[in-house]
Amino acid sequence: MVRLLDDDELGKHPDPAAVLQSWLDSPATGEILSGSEVYRAVVKSRYRTLEHLRQIPVGEILARHEPEVALKILLDHCGRSTGRWEALAAAMTFDYDGEKITFGELLDSLVGATAET
Numbered sequence: 001m002v003r004l005l006d007d008d009e010l011g012k013h014p015d016p017a018a019v020l021q022s023w024l025d026s027p028a029t030g031e032i033l034s035g036s037e038v039y040r041a042v043v044k045s046r047y048r049t050l051e052h053l054r055q056i057p058v059g060e061i062l063a064r065h066e067p068e069v070a071l072k073i074l075l076d077h078c079g080r081s082t083g084r085w086e087a088l089a090a091a092m093t094f095d096y097d098g099e100k101i102t103f104g105e106l107l108d109s110l111v112g113a114t115a116e117t
Helices: 007-011 016-025 035-044 050-054 058-064 067-078 082-091 103-111
Strands: none
Touching (some): 016 050, 035 050, 035 058, 050 067, 050 103, 058 067, 058 103, 067 082, 067 103, 082 103
16 A cells, blocks of 8 residues: 655655655555655655656646756756757647656657757
8 A cells, every 4th residue: 555655754764765666666556646646745755866756747747746846857957958958848849648758758858959059
């Protein structure tokens, strides 16, 4: 059974990041808790890693939960590459609710897009 813990409770666990991963991996997530509840808990946790965030649907990261988290990652990822920013703008023109890609898939799609700064 999936039970979401706050960061104080997670901090008492020997491997808080593993607990977050177990929430993302749990097949019971959709039955007991909504995926959105799990994603929100992971995004808000101070124990989250980029690998956790990469597994979450892009719409959850960009629009629903803590968009400033995504902004920092995108700033770091795109940096001064005009090509990456253009690729990000192009990628953001489609409906993420209809297209179920992860935040990691979005980031990976930007890797090949490079241009002079």
